[in-house]
Amino acid sequence: MRRVLLMAGLLVAATGVARAADPGADTDRVERGRYLARAADCAACHTSEGGTPYAGGHPIETPFGTVYGTNITPDDDYGIGDYSADDFHRALTEGELPDGTQLYPAMPYTDYHGISRADSDALYAYFMSLDPVHQQSTQTDLAWPFSMRWTLNAWNWLFAPDDSDDSDDSDDSTADRGRYLVDTLGHCGACHTPRNAFGAVESDHRLEGAVIGGYEAPALTPDALAGRGWTASDLTRFLRDGRSPQGSMYSEMYPVFHHSTRYLREDDLSAMTRALLGDDPPEPTPLAAKSSTMDGQGAQLYLDNCAGCHGSDGRGVAQVASAMPGNTTLRLDSPRNLVKVIHEGIEARSFGTFERVQAMPGFADDMDADQIAALATWLRQRWGGHDDTVDTAAVEDIIGASSD
Amino acid sequence: MSERDRIPSTPLHVTINGRRQPVEDVPNELMMLDYLHEYRNLTGTRYGCGIGLCRACTVIVDHEDGTSEERRTCITGAHFFEGKSIRTVEGHAERDEDGEIASLSEVQQQFLEHFSFQCSYCAPGFVNAATVLVERLQREPVAREALEDTISDALEDHLCRCTGYVRYYRAVRDAVLATPGTIKEG
Numbered sequence: 293m294r295r296v297l298l299m300a301g302l303l304v305a306a307t308g309v310a311r312a313a314d315p316g317a318d319t320d321r322v323e324r325g326r327y328l329a330r331a332a333d334c335a336a337c338h339t340s341e342g343g344t345p346y347a348g349g350h351p352i353e354t355p356f357g358t359v360y361g362t363n364i365t366p367d368d369d370y371g372i373g374d375y376s377a378d379d380f381h382r383a384l385t386e387g388e389l390p391d392g393t394q395l396y397p398a399m400p401y402t403d404y405h406g407i408s409r410a411d412s413d414a415l416y417a418y419f420m421s422l423d424p425v426h427q428q429s430t431q432t433d434l435a436w437p438f439s440m441r442w443t444l445n446a447w448n449w450l451f452a453p454d455d456s457d458d459s460d461d462s463d464d465s466t467a468d469r470g471r472y473l474v475d476t477l478g479h480c481g482a483c484h485t486p487r488n489a490f491g492a493v494e495s496d497h498r499l500e501g502a503v504i505g506g507y508e509a510p511a512l513t514p515d516a517l518a519g520r521g522w523t524a525s526d527l528t529r530f531l532r533d534g535r536s537p538q539g540s541m542y543s544e545m546y547p548v549f550h551h552s553t554r555y556l557r558e559d560d561l562s563a564m565t566r567a568l569l570g571d572d573p574p575e576p577t578p579l580a581a582k583s584s585t586m587d588g589q590g591a592q593l594y595l596d597n598c599a600g601c602h603g604s605d606g607r608g609v610a611q612v613a614s615a616m617p618g619n620t621t622l623r624l625d626s627p628r629n630l631v632k633v634i635h636e637g638i639e640a641r642s643f644g645t646f647e648r649v650q651a652m653p654g655f656a657d658d659m660d661a662d663q664i665a666a667l668a669t670w671l672r673q674r675w676g677g678h679d680d681t682v683d684t685a686a687v688e689d690i691i692g693a694s695s696d
Numbered sequence: 697m698s699e700r701d702r703i704p705s706t707p708l709h710v711t712i713n714g715r716r717q718p719v720e721d722v723p724n725e726l727m728m729l730d731y732l733h734e735y736r737n738l739t740g741t742r743y744g745c746g747i748g749l750c751r752a753c754t755v756i757v758d759h760e761d762g763t764s765e766e767r768r769t770c771i772t773g774a775h776f777f778e779g780k781s782i783r784t785v786e787g788h789a790e791r792d793e794d795g796e797i798a799s800l801s802e803v804q805q806q807f808l809e810h811f812s813f814q815c816s817y818c819a820p821g822f823v824n825a826a827t828v829l830v831e832r833l834q835r836e837p838v839a840r841e842a843l844e845d846t847i848s849d850a851l852e853d854h855l856c857r858c859t860g861y862v863r864y865y866r867a868v869r870d871a872v873l874a875t876p877g878t879i880k881e882g
């Protein structure tokens with residue numbers, strides 16, 4: 293009897309040792325998965341505002357209706373608790389659930405298609421390590437014919453890439469790493485690449501800019517970025533801090549900073565910057581001289597409504613209001629984002645640990661389209677390097693589209 | 697030519713607390729708060745944060761249709777108010793012939809009775825905001841059950857660093873209840 297007990301003791305000890313060896317490896321993998329989940333910005337859709345991380349519920353507006361991010365915690369009923377690593381990989385990179393259901397392409401599986409199996413497994417390990425949340429996510433509500441999921445098979449046949457990338461390691465060089473972070477994990481193209489009438493990304497116009505939710509997701513090609521005055525160091529800083537001399541992140545870009553880019557390692561941020569601006573970044577275009585003066589309606593609208601925070605010289609106030617000269621929103625060819633920001637304002641935001649920037653009020657109730665046009669024209673001419681005029685009809689078009 | 701003459705300026709026409717102000721050239725980039733302090737010697741409107749956050753600097757803009765709204769004077773240029781009529785904290789009490797205060801407005805009286813403020817830095821903004829609210833409720837009464845939420849919605853952007861808001865809140869509630877026509881019957 294004693295012997296038996298002793299044997300049992302040994303067995304326990306042996307298992308104990310085996311277990312002790314695993315957690316180290318597991319912890320590494322889980323940590324890698326946590327980092328990858330941030331790089332892939334999973335929270336942007338799978339976490340609702342103020343909700344439990346990854347328990348789903350964030351609404352994603354698509355041209356065809358609203359899709360809700362699902363619960364990806366390991367809950368057996370409502371989450372991914374019964375997924376195997378293979379199931380997870382298939383959902384992530386092919387958009388297909390274990391029961392054969394096809395996911396809506398709001399899940400960027402066409403971008404995630406290139407996620408390596410090793411990274412998929414790390415992501416799986418991370419999500420499986422979370423506490424399960426027993427919560428059903430809101431059901432998706434799409435317009436016909438997209439409400440019929442079988443139509444998605446046709447969509448996939450037309451638009452989804454074919455081969456899954458089975459390479460184990462995506463980290464062979466900075467350039468590859470950068471593209472992997474930008475195009476695959478970061479799925480920047482999901483917003484910054486235009487889509488066709490079927491909602492599929494037009495891959496031959498990679499990162500050439502698109503309008504999404506009424507705002508412009510600006511072009512991120514090297515020439516477009518340099519044309520708006522971006523340097524590699526400013527771009528890295530923008531991703532890391534959410535702010536740079538060109539302005540701060542707002543609209544749909546803010547959550548990308550909040551959930552994703554602020555967590556990335558410096559070498560990864562540099563790799564992304566290099567993937568965006570190229571190995572030999574074009575010289576940033578200097579800001580053209582001011583072509584508007586301090587006279588007239590636009591100038592007075594600025595002084596009356598904006599200068600209190602942004603300053604009559606446009607220099608802004610640190611931690612309070614962005615500087616205007618060379619601001620990226622003013623330098624964009626289209627006045628869309630400028631008009632939207634004047635009309636709707638910007639919510640209060642925190643940047644980093646110690647910076648909290650108060651809300652910018654919207655002027656929807658104070659300025660009509662004529663006045664917004666005059667103000668936008670003046671701002672673009674003064675600090676955006678433009679010499680054209682924003683006309684009232686263009687403003688009506690932009691704010692009309694935003695107020696439905 | 698004095699220094700001030702070289703600053704681009706424009707004549708400003710504004711009515712404050714029911715009186716048309718003398719028309720003067722006012723710098724195009726002057727904020728309204730500075731105009732009130734420096735040109736009109738109305739120093740009751742407070743400069744708190746200067747960035748549109750605390751609302752100590754709030755005044756009332758009266759529209760021709762009888763409605764009114766709050767406006768932050770630290771971030772709004774004086775010329776925004778061209779042709780407009782405003783009320784500042786100095787304009788609420790009734791005054792006698794000598795200009796001395798004869799009686800306070802309902803809102804002011806309630807603030808005093810409830811001991812609503814301590815240092816009073818935020819008080820001018822609260823007086824104006826609560827007055828805008830009471831007047832709005834006279835035009836558009838709410839149900840009694842909706843009053844608490846209505847007060848919170850109307851005043852929640854105003855910051856007070858002393859009092860914890862409870863006494864402000866009670867005072868505004870009592871000011872509303874003491875004003876006829878603000879509550880929908882039934």
Ligand code: FES
Nearest residue numbers: 744745750751770
């Ligand atoms: S001083 Fe104007 S809002 Fe604070």
Ligand code: FES
Nearest residue numbers: 814816856857858
């Ligand atoms: S009473 Fe002191 S800030 Fe309100």
